[in-house]
Structures are given as structure tokens and as C-alpha cells.
Amino acid sequence: MSLTLSRPPEAGVNHLPVPPSGTTDRPHRDRAIDLIRFGCLVVVVILHSMMSAAVLGADGDVVPTVALLHTAGFTAASWFFQIMPLFFFIGGYAAINGWRRTQATGGTWADYIRARLRRLVIPVATLIGLAGAGLSIASELGVPADLLAEASTRIGQPLWFLAVYVGLTSLVPLAVHFHERAPRRTIAALAGAVVAVDGLVALTGVTGLGYLNFLFVWPLIQQFGFFYADAIHRPVRTWSAWTMMVLSLVSLGVLVGLGVYSPNMLINLNPPTGALVLLGIAQMCILRLSHARLNEIVSGGSDRTAAGHEYRARIWERVISWGNTYGIQVYLWHMPIVITLIGALGYAAQLLSGVSAGDGLSAAGIVLPEIESNWWWLTRVSWLITVMGLAALLAMAMSKIPFPSEAKLARFGRAVTRVVRESFSTSEARVGQRLSRPVPRALTAVALAMGGIAIALLVGIAPLIWTLVSVSALLTSLVLAAGLKAAVVETTEKDAMPTT
Numbered sequence: 001m002s003l004t005l006s007r008p009p010e011a012g013v014n015h016l017p018v019p020p021s022g023t024t025d026r027p028h029r030d031r032a033i034d035l036i037r038f039g040c041l042v043v044v045v046i047l048h049s050m051m052s053a054a055v056l057g058a059d060g061d062v063v064p065t066v067a068l069l070h071t072a073g074f075t076a077a078s079w080f081f082q083i084m085p086l087f088f089f090i091g092g093y094a095a096i097n098g099w100r101r102t103q104a105t106g107g108t109w110a111d112y113i114r115a116r117l118r119r120l121v122i123p124v125a126t127l128i129g130l131a132g133a134g135l136s137i138a139s140e141l142g143v144p145a146d147l148l149a150e151a152s153t154r155i156g157q158p159l160w161f162l163a164v165y166v167g168l169t170s171l172v173p174l175a176v177h178f179h180e181r182a183p184r185r186t187i188a189a190l191a192g193a194v195v196a197v198d199g200l201v202a203l204t205g206v207t208g209l210g211y212l213n214f215l216f217v218w219p220l221i222q223q224f225g226f227f228y229a230d231a232i233h234r235p236v237r238t239w240s241a242w243t244m245m246v247l248s249l250v251s252l253g254v255l256v257g258l259g260v261y262s263p264n265m266l267i268n269l270n271p272p273t274g275a276l277v278l279l280g281i282a283q284m285c286i287l288r289l290s291h292a293r294l295n296e297i298v299s300g301g302s303d304r305t306a307a308g309h310e311y312r313a314r315i316w317e318r319v320i321s322w323g324n325t326y327g328i329q330v331y332l333w334h335m336p337i338v339i340t341l342i343g344a345l346g347y348a349a350q351l352l353s354g355v356s357a358g359d360g361l362s363a364a365g366i367v368l369p370e371i372e373s374n375w376w377w378l379t380r381v382s383w384l385i386t387v388m389g390l391a392a393l394l395a396m397a398m399s400k401i402p403f404p405s406e407a408k409l410a411r412f413g414r415a416v417t418r419v420v421r422e423s424f425s426t427s428e429a430r431v432g433q434r435l436s437r438p439v440p441r442a443l444t445a446v447a448l449a450m451g452g453i454a455i456a457l458l459v460g461i462a463p464l465i466w467t468l469v470s471v472s473a474l475l476t477s478l479v480l481a482a483g484l485k486a487a488v489v490e491t492t493e494k495d496a497m498p499t500t
Contacts, residue, residue, distance in 0.1 A: 030093075030232075030295070031295060031298045031299070031316070031317070031320050032291055032294035032295040032297075032298055033090055033093060033094065034320045034323065034324055035294070035298055035316070035319070035320050035323070036086070036090060036287070036294070037087065037090050037091075037094075037323070037327070038319075038320065038323025038324070038327045040083045040084075040086060040087040040090070041087075041323075041327045041328075041330060041331045042330075042388075043081055043083050044083070044158070044331065045330060045331065045334045045387070045388065045391065046081075046384060046388075047081055048158070048334060048335060048338065049334065049338055049383065049384055049387045049388075050067065050068060050380065050384070051066050051067050051068050051069070052064075052066070052067070052154070052335075052338045052339075052342060053065055053066070053067040053342070053371050054342045054345070054346050054368065055368065055370070055371065056346070056349055056350070056353065056364060056368060060350055060353055061144070062147065062342075062343070062346030062347070062349070062350065062368075064147070064150045064154075064342065065371065067371045067372065068372070071372060074264075075263050075264045076263075078264050078265040078266050079265055079279070082265035082266060082268075082269065082276070082279060083283075084161070084269060084276065085221050085276045085277070085279050085280025085283055086280065086283040086284075086287070087161075088165075088168070088218050088221045088222055088225070088280070089221050089222070089224050089225045089228070089280055089283065089284055089287075090225065091165065091168070091222060091225060092221065092222035092223065092224060092225020092226055092228070092229075093225040093226075093228050093229045093232075094225075095168075095169065095172045095176075095222065095225070096172070096176055096179070096225065096226045096229045097229055098112070098172075099112055099172050099173055099176050100176075108438070109173045109438075109439075109442065110438040110439070110441075110442050110484040111484070112172065112173060113169070113170055113442045113445065113446065113481065113484065114406075114442075114481045114482070114484040116166075116169045116170075117166070117169075117445055117446070117449055117477060117478065117481040118406065118478060118481060118482075119328075120162060120165065120166055120169070120328070120449070121166075121449050121452075121474050121477055121478055121481075122403050122478065123328050123329055123332055123398070123399075124159065124162055124332065124452075124453055124456075124474060125452070125471055125474040125475060125478070126398055126401055126403075127155075127332045127333065127336075127398075128452075128456050128461050128467055128470050128471055128474070129467060129471045130398075131155050131336055131461055131467075132461040132462060132464055132466070132467025132468075132470075132471075133464070133467070134336075135148050135151060135152060135461065135462040135464075136462065136463070136464045136467075138151075139462070139463075143343075147343070148462055149460065149462065151339045151343075151462075152460035152461050152462040153460055154335050154338075154339055155335050155336055155339065155456075155461060156456045156457045156458075156460055156461060157335070157457070158331065158332070158334075158335060159453050159456055159457045160270075160457050161331075162453055163450050163453040163454055163457060164214060164218055166446060166449050166450050166453065167446070167450055168218060168219065168222055169446075170442070170443075170446040171219070172222075175219065175222060175223065175226070176226065179223060179226045179227075183223075183226070183227065186223060187220065187223055187224075187227075190216050190219055190220035190223060191220060191277070193215075193216040194213055194216045194217055194220060194273075194274045194277060195274060197209065197210060197212045197213045197216065198210070198213070198260070198273055198274050202260065207271070208271075210271035210272075210273065211271040212271075213271055213272045213273060213274075214271065214272060217272040217273070217274070217276055217277060218272065220277060221276070221277060221280045224280065224281070224284055228284060228287075228288070231288075232291075236288060236289065236291075236292070238289065241285045241288045241289050242285070242289070244281060244285050245281070245282045245285035245286060245289075248278045248279075248281040248282045248285070249278070249282050251278055252275055252278040252279060252282075255274075255275065255278075256275070261273055261274070261275040262275070265279060297316070298313070298316040298317075298320065299313050299316075300312045300313025300314075300316070325399070326392070326395040326396055326399060329394075329395030329396075329398050329399055330391050330392060330395045332395075332398075333391055333394045333395055333398060334387060334388075334391040336394075337387055337390045337391050337394060338387055341383075341386065341387065341390075345367055345368050346368060348367045348368075349364040349365075349367045349368035350364070352364045352367060406482040407482075409478055409479045409482035409483075410479075410482040410483045412479055413479040413480065413482060413483040414483065416479075438484055441480050441481075441483060441484055442480075442481070442484055444477075444480055445477045445478075445480035445481040445484070446477070448473045448474070448476050448477035448480070449473075449474060449477040451473050452469075452470045452471070452472075452473030452474035452477065453470070453474070455469055455470040455473065456470045
């Protein structure tokens with residue numbers, strides 16, 4: 001049997017139109033949403049690049065450090081560049097549309113999971129495998145162990161987002177089911193859970209309890225994306241959007257003032273708090289008010305016959321297409337670029353230590369300037385251009401690495417299953433039989449994907465053994481996911497056979 005949580009929604013005022021059966025047209029994509037999603041990734045890359053730095057210690061060693069945390073205005077700026085709520089909100093908007101398209105074409109939850117896992121897991125497995133091998137080579141070349149540990153941690157840190165995103169992706173059909181049946185009660189239940197966790201942290205003082213909100217904050221923001229998708233074709237209620245935005249920001253300001261939440265929105269990210277929910281509501285309202293205008297801009301303007309507008313439309317189309325293709329690769333590979341550049345600058349600074357550049361200036365200080373000095377700020381533009389340019393080139397290169405097709409992975413999975421059934425005990429063979437069914441196979445694939453990412457995130461990718469464990473889990477997840485299509489077909493055929 002296949003998992004079907006709800007029928008495809010009927011076209012109408014509350015839902016996006018369902019394409020007619022048998023249509024061959026490509027599903028419509030909202031180019032403004034695609035652009036904003038890529039823009040969110042670029043903001044994260046810029047933020048990480050600006051905050052990553054190093055200094056020369058008293059003994060001449062390179063010491064990685066975090067910049068800007070104590071810079072005047074950084075806390076206020078965090079209200080603007082904390083875009084993770086917006087990203088998960090957009091993710092919910094795209095997810096419900098993708099799931100409805102899957103349903104409209106006769107697809108199942110297993111089909112939805114299979115496509116999403118392959119798109120997300122392959123780039124992550126590539127990053128962890130190559131970065132782990134690179135750090136192992138660096139270790140053999142004599143790079144200090146503490147620097148390698150720092151590099152391992154920094155490379156793994158951005159992966160928290162993908163671990164959460166994989167989990168949310170797997171829950172989209174279930175989340176949409178609740179949205180279709182009881183949208184307001186679902187929002188109320190999740191919001192109540194967020195408040196309960198924040199209250200528990202405040203009463204007990206145990207910050208670690210806040211990590212429970214990974215189960216509620218991001219699913220809640222994703223549900224807002226579902227509401228947005230239902231309302232996208234309705235007229236914009238400008239007064240309501242402005243009112244909701246102001247109320248959410250005022251409420252957030254009051255709670256910050258009372259000391260309930262940190263004024264630094266980066267601190268509210270780990271663990272996530274209700275502050276991100278309120279910030280996400282404000283971001284949602286801003287998007288609602290500007291969505292139509294953004295789509296008009298990326299379409300080249302309202303006058304499509306003008307050559308200038310058509311030219312601008314083609315430019316935006318190329319930017320959006322590039323972002324859709326390589327955005328996730330840029331996100332994954334920007335930290336290895338940053339770490340490598342910092343290492344190279346640190347090595348150059350060590351070589352130039354003690355060399356004067358005139359007027360009391362140190363050559364080492366020019367190469368590796370004091371953080372937040374005038375020279376440091378002047379070099380940030382060239383620093384960002386270098387990081388972004390190299391990350392873009394590396395992203396395109398990494399996307400060209402060949403990877404086994406779904407068909408090959410599925411054949412490999414079937415071969416392994418046959419070996420298990422023929423070579424081991426009855427109980428072990430039954431495990432293999434259960435994994436041949438779509439739902440257990442999909443759940444196992446998702447769990448392995450999240451586990452593989454979590455290893456790189458929590459433990460790191462060095463020493464090499466953790467790289468091997470993480471990549472093995474991710475590859476097994478892909479093998480199981482590749483077999484979902486065959487498993488669905490086989491199960492459907494068995495269900496259709498007449499009983500005797």
C-alpha cells in the first residue's frame with residue numbers, strides 16, 4: 001500500500017490551481033520566491049564570511065576567531081540579516097505547492113521523498129567526503145590538530161539547516177494533511193508548544209531545553225508558508241498586512257525589552273525561540289506587500305514589448321536559474337573557501353612576521369589586519385568579492401561531479417536485499433522484506449540522511465572515520481530512496497492482484 005494523507009485539493013479560491021491530468025507543461029515557478037530564496041543563501045554566505053577571521057597569537061600561531069559580535073550596531077543589524085525564518089517560510093510555500101503537484105500527477109509520499117532526498121543529500125555527501133579527505137591530507141602535511149578541529153567544526157556548522165530541512169521535507173505530506181483538515185488548530189498547537197518550551201527554559205534556567213523548539217519553531221513557520229500559498233491568488237489586504245507586521249515587531253520589541261528574548265537575533269537562532277516566529281511573521285507580511293512588485297521587476301516590468309524590459313527580464317531569469325541550480329552548492333562550499341583563505345593569509349602573515357612595511361606598519365598586519373581596524377574594514381569588500389567568486393566557481397565545479405543514477409542505486413539496493421534474504425537468518429530476511437515496503441524504506445532513508453548530516457554537524461568530519469560513517473549513512477539513504485519508486489510499483493501490483 002502507499003501512503004496517501006489527503007486527496008489533491010480542488011482548484012478554487014483557497015488553493016492553487018491543479019494542473020489538468022496528463023499535462024506536459026512544466027509546473028509554474030514563482031520567480032520572485034526563487035530569487036528571495038537564493039538571496040537568503042547569499043545573505044548567509046556574506047554573514048559567515050564577515051564573521052570569520054583570524055589573528056596572530058603571541059607565539060606567532062594563527063588563532064581563528066569570530067568577528068563583529070561586539071561591534072556597535074551588530075545586535076540591531078541582526079534584526080535585518082536574520083533571514084532563516086524567511087527561508088523556512090518560503091520553504092513551506094514551495095513545499096505545499098510541490099506536494100500538491102505530486103498528488104495531482106498521481107504521485108505518492110514516497111515519490112515526493114525520493115526526489116527531495118536526492119536533491120539535498122548528494123551535495124551534502126560530496127561536501128563531507130571531499131572536505132574530510134582534504135582535512136586528512138592536511139593532517140598528514142603537518143597542519144596543527146587544533147586548526148583542523150576548528151576547520152572541521154566550521155565546515156559542519158552550516159549543515160544544521162539541511163538536517164532540519166530534510167526532516168521538515170519528510171513531514172510535508174503530514175503537515176499539509178493537518179493544514180487541510182484543521183489549519184488554525186495546527187497553528188495554535190505548534191505556537192502553544194513554542195511558548196511552553198520558552199516558558200520552561202525561563203522557569204528552569206536550563207538553556208538546553210530550548211532545543212526542543214527545533215520540533216516546533218521551524219514546523220510552525222513552515223505552516224505559515226502553507227497559509228501564504230493558499231492566499232497568494234487573493235487580493236492583498238494591505239491594512240491587515242501592515243497591522244500584523246507592526247504588531248509582531250512591537251510584540252518582539254516588548255519581549256526583548258522585558259528580557260524574555262535576546263536582542264541579538266543570532267542568539268535566538270540556537271536554540272530557536274519564539275522571537276524567530278514573531279520575526280518570521282513580520283518578514284511574511286513584508287513579502288506579502290511586495291510580492292507582486294517583485295514579480296513585476298523580475299519579469300522586466302509591465303510593458304513586455306519594450307526591448308529594455310525584455311532585456312532586464314532575461315538578466316533576472318539567468319540570475320534566478322543560476323541560483324536554483326547552484327544555490328545549495330554555494331551555501332555548502334563557502335565555509336571551506338573561507339577557511340582555506342584564512343589559512344593561506346595566516347601562513348603568509350607568519351612568514352612576514354617581523355617584516356616592516358614602513359611608518360611603523362607591520363607586513364603581517366597588512367596581510368592579516370587587526371579585526372575591525374580601518375584597514376580590516378577597507379579590505380572587506382575585496383574579501384567578500386573573493387569569497388563569493390571562488391564559492392560560485394567551486395559550486396559549479398562540484399555540481400559537475402558524476403554521481404550514480406537512481407536506476408543504478410536502485411539495482412544496487414535490490415542486489416543487497418537479495419543477498420540479505422539468501423544469506424542470513426529468517427529474522428534478518430524479514431527486516432529486508434520490511435525495508436522493501438515504501439513507508440518503512442522512506443522513513444529509514446530520511447533517518448539515515450538526518451543522521452549522516454548530524455554526525456558531521458555534532459562530531460565533525462575529522463578524523464577521517466567520522467567522514468566515512470557520515471558518508472556511508474548518506475549513501476545508504478540515497479540507495480533506499482532510489483528504490484522507493486520500484487517499491488511503490490511492486491506494492492501497487494501486489495495490491496491489485498486478485499485474492500483466491
